[in-house]
Amino acid sequence: MTLAMTRGTLLRSGELPSLQYTATRDRFDPTWEAPLSTLLGLGRAAGADFIEIFLERKNYISCLAEDDAITSVSPSLVTGAGVRVFVGKADCYVSTNDLSFTGLRAALEKGLSIMGLLLPAPNSHISGINLEILRDYATAREKESWLTNASSMQEMGDILLSANADLAKKATHIQARRAAYFRDWQEVMVAASDGTFARDIRLTQSVGYSLLCADGEHRSSINQRVGDTSDPNFLRSWRYQDTADEVAEAAGKMLYADYVESGSYPIIMANHFGGVIFHEACGHLLETTQIERETTPFIDKKGEKIAHENLTAWDEGLTPDEFGTLDMDDEGMPTQRTLLIENGVLKNFLADRAGSMRTGHPRTGSGRRQGYTYAAASRMRNTYIAPNDYSLDDLFASVDNGIYCKKMGGGSVGPTGQFNFAVSEAYQIENGKITKPLKGATLIGEAIEIMPKISMSSNDLSLAPGFCGSVSGSIYVTVGQPHIKVDSITVGGR
Amino acid sequence: MANIQDIAAYAENSAKKLGIAKYDIYGSSVDDTSVQVDKGEPKQVKASNRASVIVRVWNDDNLIGVTSTTDVDSIGIELALKTAYEASAFGAKEHVPDFSPEATKPTAEVSTTLATQAPVADLLKTLIATEKELLESHSAIASVPYNGLAQSGIDRFYLNSSGALRSEERTYASIYLYGKTEQEGRKPRAAGAIRIHQGLDALDVQGCLKETMEKTISHLNYEKIKTGKYRVVFSAEAFLGLLGAFSNLYNAQSILDKLSLSTPDSLGTQIASPLLSVYDDALHPENVSAETFDGEGTPTRRIPLITEGVLTNFLHSAGTAKRLNAQPTGHASIGAKVSVSPHFYHVVPGQAAEQAYSLDDAENVILIDDLQALHAGVSALQGSFSLPFDGWLVNKGKRVSIESATVAGDFRDVLKSIIFVESEPEITPGGVCPRIWVDDLSITGE
Incomplete structure (x- = not known):
């Protein structure tokens, strides 16, 4: 851990304009304590109940290979800060690109004025906030070298071209093939008037394929990617040959698939990205954001049975290298493992600071945001249904006429709890056996009705990276589950 | 925050220092405020003052590199130019984009009103009163879980090393309401509406309220x-x-990438009923966010896409237009790979x-x-x-x-x-x- 510098002393606000803090421009380090402590003290002295300052630097790059050429290398450099001011349970969030002391003070002043508060009068005595010794996860976990050790532009291009060439050998009827990679390096610092002072570095990477095949009027498109949050060697160690095998096989099978006939069916959902059903159908409804809006049917169900007794589910930020893994959330709270549902009984909600204050549920290290332009909100991390004792054969044997949803597309949940998501690779199940491929299926339902129908889970839990868009922007998450059986669900089709 | 002249000067100085002869920059700065309320109380106010630019650099081999940044001071612009130059070594070797031939042509005159930003207190007062009216309009409407009133001012600009320099300023205000019902023994129902205008004064708040109320109530008996x-x-x-979800039908970049339901030969084919005609018209009088130039500086215009069912035009960037022997249409967003997207649809009856x-x-x-x-x-x-x-x-x-x-x-x-x-x-x-x-x-x- 890095030690904080000397604590702030009493200041006279009339002297503030002449203060020239020189916190580093290119690194968030302990020198930030003095200006942040002063700003937080100013905010509290103005009458705010709570102040939080979030600093962010981002170094992002994406690379795209189309057929046999690199067609895009896009770096992006972002610097910004957000100042959040609470008065009672109401809050105001002001963001800026200007990380100078003057710029941050202007953002604070704007936030205060929106809340009806003014910076203290000249010559008032203002106390800086005593911040904890910097909790520096970046230094403690040796993340400082992550950016320099990640793949170079040259290496990105070489690997994507090799990967695309491999896909060309394996797939048939190719119309377009793409391999895409991104690396998102983010340094964050959080300081708050309760003394929170923490820093972290995150390195999120993802790589994958997008394949479009066509034969006359028949078309299939398959997307598949893998992701990681802490390994600079991630791209170098990508086994693209395996991914190419899977993508080529799926595209080939789906090319001549029939459209699914709409109706109500028992379904078996594959493990891995199949977990998006739980993410959409239930996970979002367990965020305190939804309680605040009264848009979750589970609002008063803590301790009650909301799902089949065979279902247990977790949300956590601890599993190494998973897409939703964090050392701390975007409010500076260490991440944790949160039991959501145990044997069908609702155990916990996911809460950020504001959500906890407004709903009474304890914070769970789930305050997350896309970046400095968003206030943190309660969001999921690695969310999955726990494995159970059934075998895959048990699940299939229980279905006479149903659908096997092998690969899921995206989905969403509405304000009344109704969810929907697309199935990108599906097969008919007849008498317990997988038969013909099907396309065009959409699964529709309501969480409160579907959860009790998840009656069987197998023992093959697998996790998959995903992107989740919601009130605090797009964040990296993991979805997951073992194979599960849903006794009956509406399938939209032709 | 730096203004466009500052940024142009930073870019010129840094480019000279770095030996970069050809570059262009597209950028914008946004100043916005939004409020949300919950049962008569302010819930969250957001305000933001931010800027971002995207810099393209052509190296001596005429390969292009790109970098975007939110640091728009002299150090940030220099770093962006440097990074873009580094990326140019890996730029696409075929179909390299060039400056738009129309980047210095006059843009359309558009009548716009720039509204003064209203105090946050006014935004809150308006939204709280609107929420109250919606909640009181019907006993079944129990909450307005999604609501917001926002205003923003946007300055956008394009400049290049050949002397193109254009900018424009817009202001917007918008409101959205999403009412939700609760009735014993019935499923919750929800519906919403949105309105947008150039300023808060002329924003149709009552229209949004009325539409939300009528729609929400209309779903009670289902x-x-x-x-x-x-x-x-x-x-x-x-x-x-x-139409937007399937815009690859007339998106020239998608067509050239073979990621479209059309091919370059699809122009002139009957793709819809003769009863339908579709235009994309950034300059339509009802388009509150009318932009007079795109990310390459090309003037925007009204483009017929489907005329009485026949596919008549694609949407183009300068690069796709060159490859397909057409004119740029003002639909480009710059990047390492230029993308193309529609502005504002105008759908009308075709044949009777x-x-x-x-x-x-x-x-x-x-x-x-x-x-x-x-x-x-x-x-x-x-x-x-x-x-x-x-x-x-x-x-x-x-x-x-x-x-x-x-x-x-x-x-x-x-x-x-x-x-x-x-x-x-x-x-x-x-x-x-x-x-x-x-x-x-x-x-x-x-």
């Missing part, structure tokens, strides 16, 4: 619907949603219909008000969609809300199965469009 084939009427919002239809006397038709989950339920490269929707079963003018259903089909079939395009246009944030009648679409209900 019924299941039988699965089957139906005659479907798309609202403007719903049809424009589908042999028969006119009306919801007042039609039987057993489905009026789709809003399509959901377009990001998930559309296979844009296959042409197919399967989407949940909000809507009503309509019999001789009587509407009954549909509890839960999806509509599915192939968008190319939808275009060809249009049997009527109403004459009265509806104005939406994404375009102007009348209701569109389509035969034989698959509806999944119970």
